[in-house]
Amino acid sequence: MTQPIIELNDITKQYDDQFAVDHLSLSIFKGEVYGLLGPNGAGKTTAILTMLGLSEPTSGQVRVAGINSTRQPIEVKRKVGYLPDDLGFYHNMTGLENLLFTAEMNNIPKNTAKKRADDLLQKVYLNESADKKTGKYSRGMKQRLGLADVLMKNPEVIILDEPTLGIDPEGVRELLKMIRNLNELENITVLLSSHHLHQVQQICDRAGIFVQGTLLAEGDIPSLAEQLLVDDTFVTTVSADPIDADLMQKISLIDGVNKVDHDKSYLEVYCSRDVTPQISKTVIDSGSALLQISNKNFGLDEIYHRYFEGREQHESV
Template sequence: MLQPIIKVSNASKSYDDQLAVDHLSLQIPKGEIYGLLGPNGAGKTTAILMLLGLSEPTSGSVSVCGINSTRQPIEVKRRVGYLPDNLGFYQNMTGFENLLFTAELNNIPRDVAKERARDLLKTVDLTESASKKTGKYSRGMKQRLGMADVLMKNPEVIILDEPTLGIDPEGVRELLRLIKELNENDNLTILLSSHHLHQVQQVCHRAGIFVKGNLLAEGNVASLARQLFSEESIVVTVRAEPMDTDLIEKIESISGVIKTEDVQSYLEIYCTQDVTSKISQAIIQSGSSLYHIDKKNLGLDEIYHRYFEGRDLNESV
């Protein structure tokens, strides 16, 4: 891994007796889109506030761009653009005026600010709404204006906390497209906090599974599947008749098959490798009729259902 631009070392955060973040260690290199994936209440926002220097860790350390977030929070804020889940703009000011106000707060010269604001409004496809008061903006328009707002100071890192919350599907697609373009064109490091699996899967290079203050695992989707599901990283779905006990035992004896599960009229076969052809052969040789066979790699949807819903976090990963 390249030198990390975001580094969290064994950081914890407690509120009274409530442990919100539990010994979090995380490294994100420059130019990566990293998804912090977890359900509401997992501690994602608390972790982000520690990164920004808005909340001090109870223990451990946090640094962004090589700067200690606890000791030098102002320096961190100069380099980081933050888009919270609850956006706030001056409703009686236009989108253009809001961007200029942000520029003034960051000591950006007026002429530079005007040119940058126009360019950014074009980037986020809000040129035609630049002179409209933000009180008239839709949620999706506000999110795109928020992206322009965090880019006004040319940050090295962007942190997005649930950026697609409350946006219609078309707005989500546009925002995800913008995130990918910013990363590809400007090599921006982006930390995306979300509980929406498919959105994280679409844009993030890596994701961390964050539940009840714990980072359970991290990596790309294939890596997460291997970590979280041990060796059960491939599922073959079969419908055949008859599917009797002898046939199931024959399938389970195939090298690479871990287990089978009956799901309605289908048989799900969990495997360490692609043994689809061997399963087909076993069914045909048994004299049964094969009506359906399909293979898929376990993805974030399966990760969610197994590890966000009802999982005992005292179990080892």
């Protein structure tokens, strides 16, 4: 695999006796959309600030685009576009004027800046509001302008901290679609921090679940399920006729089956691995008609909540 474009090696950030980030190691590769997922206060923003060189880690090393963020923060800022959760624009200036001001701060020639600003305003669907003062923009419009703003300097990486905060559902859908499109069209690496699990699932190639400064697990959805739902990675739904106690007993004895639930006309079989063929054979051999069998795919919401529900039950024992 190629060299990571963002690499955190055993990063800690400690305040007195509290760890905001606790021995975090993380690799994000060029061209991917990575979701840093966790509740408010998990340490996501602190981790991002260390990547940007805005906060020095207590220990460990951060490299972004091959640059040490702690030692060369200015160089990192030239490579990275950052959209914080609390946006700030000059309200007495138009959307276009704000983008051109950003270009001026980054020493982008005027002709290049105007062309790029017009192009980006088109891409984020703000071309008709380009000459409108940003003080009149809605929250969703400001987020889209923020996306255009971080792209003005043509960064290799964009980091978005809670980008959908305070936006209505339709605005969220549009913004996520724009992020994915920009990633695909321009091959920009995107790190998206959020506590909204379903939003992360919609556009991210991989996600890391971050809680109390610690990365619990990372990967695509099937990989996260395997890492966090150790006992019940697979749930197989079985519709058969008839369903009786004898059939349930036989299925429960299959190696890899942890639990069998009966819900009206079907069974839910909780397994540590995929044993669909064995379940099918058991149903047929028992003399029942197999009407339907399917594996349930877990979404991030369910993986996240079932993991913590299981952990709380374990800790209370």
